[in-house]
Amino acid sequence: MLEVALAHRFGTTGFAIDAAFTAPTPGVTAVFGPSGCGKSTLLSAVAGLLQPRSGRVALDGTVLLDTAASQMVPPEKRRCGVVFQDSRLFPHLSVETNLRYGLRRAPRGAEGPGMEEVIALLGIAPLLPRRPAALSGGERQRVALGRALLSRPRILLMDEPLASLDAPRRAEVLPFLARVRERFRLPILYVTHALDEVDRLADHLVLMEAGRVLAAGPLEDLSARTDLPLLAARRDAGAVLACTLLDHDPARGLSRLGFAGGDLRVPLREEPVGTPLRMRVRARDVSVATAEPGGLSVQNILPATLESIEPAAAHEAMLRLRIGGAVLLSRVTADAVARLALQPGQPLWALVKSAAFAPAAPEAGTRGAEGFPQSTP
C-alpha cells in the first residue's frame, strides 16, 4: 500500500497543498486534476525532490518521509523511478549510457527487468547509439521510461509523461505505458489531466482540485458518481465498466461483453474471448425509456432502476441507473425528466447504441467511449 499525507505551502502566502490518500499496490494509481491543482507537487514530494513542510509517505510499510519523526530518506536512496514530463535525458550521454545510468546505481540484489528485456519491450534498440538531441519527443519519453525502469525502482512515478507530446506521439507512447503496466508488477503513481490516459491505465483514481484530494477510490466507483463535478461535468463523463469479452459474432460484426449488470454488444473487437476490457460508457450516449421499447436500432436495452437525478449543466440532468451490480450514468435534458415524470426508485430501460463505442482498433482515437484491453489484476 502507498500512503501519502502531505501539507506544504510555497512561500508564506503562495499555493498551498494539503492532500492525503492511500492506494493499493501493485497497481496504477492515477492522480487526476486540472493544471495547477498540485498533483505534480505531490509527485515531487513522493520522489523526495520537494521537502514538504509536514507529511508522511510510506510504501508497503517502508517509511520514506515522516516529518513528525524527522525522518527523510533522500531521493537518491528512495528508489522511486521518475518519468518527467520533459524526459530529462542526459544530453551528453548516448541513449544506451542514459539507460545504464540508473542500472549502475541500483543496489546490488535489487530485482528488476534486464537491459535486453526493457529495450525489447519499449522498442528502442535502434536508438541506442544516438544522442537524446537526435530523438523525437515520443522516443525520448520511451527512453526515459526505460531509464526509470532499469533503476530497479520500488515504485514508478510518472509526471504527465505524455503532456508535452502531440496527439500522434501520444498515441505512439501510450501502448508502451500499457505494456509496462502489464508486464511488471510495479506500483505506479501516474499524474495526468487526460481522462483517456486514466481509462487506459488506472486501477485507482485520486481526484485533486486546488491542492486538496476531492475523492479517491477504484476508477469504476468514482466514474459512476454524480457528485464529482471534475468528472461528471465533462462532456465525456460516463461510468467505466469492468467487462469480460464473452464471444464474437463476425457475421453481425458484433462482440458481446459481460459486466456486473448483464451484457453489452459492441462493434467487433480483436482481442481473444476472455480478455478483460474496461469500457467507458459516456453518459451522453445513454438514453432511457419508461417502457420496453421495440423497433429500435439500439443494440443494448437493459432493465435498470433509477437511483438518483442530479442537476447537471443548464437544462440538463444526470441520471444514475442501477443495472444489477453495476451503475450507468445517463445525461438527459431537464425537459425529458419532467415529461417522463422521472422519480428515483422508478424502473426504467437504459438504451446504449453499439455504434457509440469506438471500433476495436486500439490506436483508433484517443477520445470517447473506448474499451482498452486490460491485464487480469
Place this chain on the structure above:
Amino acid sequence: MFLTPEEWQAVRLSLSVALRSVAFGLPPAVLAAWLLARGRFPGRALLDALVHLPLVLPPVVVGWLLLVTFGLRGPVGTLLNDWFGIRLVFTTAGASLATAVMSFPLIVRAVRLSLDAVDPGLEEAARSLGAGALDRFVTVTLPLIAPGILSGAITAFAAGLGEFGAVITFASNIPGETQTLPLAIYSATQTPGGEATAAKLAAISFTLAVTGLLLAEFAGRRLSVLLGRASR
C-alpha cells in the same frame, strides 16, 4: 627566432606563470562558481563581490593587498614561512599567485554562465536514479559545464600572460624569477636602445593573446557539439 636568451627566458617564464595560475586557480574557481550559482547561504553576496573585486580594483592595489597578506610580515606569509619554509614574495610562485588572483573572476564568470545554462532538472533526474551529490556533479554537471571551464581556463591563461600591475607589486621585476613578458617589455622601454626588444616581445605577446582567444572560442564550440548541447 631572433630572440636573445634573456628574451626567451621572459617568454618561457610568462607561459609557466600563466599555466600555473590556471592550474591552481581552476578548482577553487569552479567551486566558487558552483556556490554562487547553486548555493543558498548567508554571505553569498559578499562572496560574489569578493570574487569580482580583482576585475574592478587597480591591479596595483591587488598586488599591494597580496603583499600585506602574503608578505614576510603578513599574517599568512609569516605562517607559510615558519611552518613550511615557503616564501611567495619575489618568487615565480608569487607571480603565479598574483596572476591567479587577477584571472580568478574570469574563470568564475565563464563557469557560472555555463552552470546557469544547465537544467537543474537533470541533476534531479540523476538524483532520482540513485546518484549522490559528488556522483551527480562528476557525471552530469561537470561534463555539461566543461565548455565553460575550458573557455574560462584558456581566457584566463591568455590574460595571465599579460598580468603586470599585481605581479610587479607583489613579486617585483626580477629577470629569470618574476620578469614575465609585460615586465620585460616595460624594462626594455626604460632601457636606452631597448625599442627593438620591446617591439619583438610586444609582437609575441599580441600573437599569444589572439591565439588564446581564438582557441577558447573554438574549443568551447567543439565541446558543446561533442556534448550534444548544440547541433553543429
